[in-house]
Amino acid sequence: HDWLTGWSKLPGGAPEAHKARAILADILPQGLAFTRIAHELEWAESEARLAGIAQRKLDLPIRDLGGAPFLDALRDAHRHYGEALGLPHPAHERDQVSDSLEDFLDALRTYVVRVTAHVDRDDPATIALAEQLLAPLTGGPRRAGSPA
Known part of the structure; x- marks a missing residue:
C-alpha cells in the first residue's frame, strides 16, 4: 500500500503515478480498512484481492513499477497467514x-x-x-x- 501510494504521488502527470493510482483504486479502494476485521474475513478479503490481481493481470503493471519483491512477499505472507488460521478451506x-x-x-x-x-x-x-x-x-x- 505505502509503496504504491508513493508512486501515485509523483508530480507532473507521470505515467507511473497514473498506473499506481489505477492499481490502488482497483485492489484497495478503501485502503487497508479490511485488515481491521475478523482474521478469517481479512484473509478472505486478501485472497479475493490477490485473485483479482491475477485475473485482471495487475501483476504485470505492479512488476513494471518494481513491485515483484512486494508481491512475492505478500503472497508468501498470505499463504503463511492462511496456514496459521487453518485456511484455506x-x-x-x-x-x-x-x-x-x-x-x-x-x-x-x-x-x-x-x-x-x-x-x-x-x-x-x-x-x-x-x-x-x-x-x-x-x-x-x-x-x-x-x-x-
Whole structure:
C-alpha cells in the first residue's frame, strides 16, 4: 500500500503515478480498512484481492513499477497467514464463501454510499441520521437500551 501510494504521488502527470493510482483504486479502494476485521474475513478479503490481481493481470503493471519483491512477499505472507488460521478451506467451500462475502461487501458498500449520499452538511438532522445508520459499522455511539 505505502509503496504504491508513493508512486501515485509523483508530480507532473507521470505515467507511473497514473498506473499506481489505477492499481490502488482497483485492489484497495478503501485502503487497508479490511485488515481491521475478523482474521478469517481479512484473509478472505486478501485472497479475493490477490485473485483479482491475477485475473485482471495487475501483476504485470505492479512488476513494471518494481513491485515483484512486494508481491512475492505478500503472497508468501498470505499463504503463511492462511496456514496459521487453518485456511484455506476446500476450493468449493472457498468459492461459495468468497461469492457470498463479495455479495455482502457489495451490498454493504451500496448501503454506505446511499446513506452518505443523503447527507447535507448544512443540515444537522441528516448528519445525525447518517451517524446513527452507520454507527454499527463505525463503532459509533449506540442508542440507550440497544445491545452492546
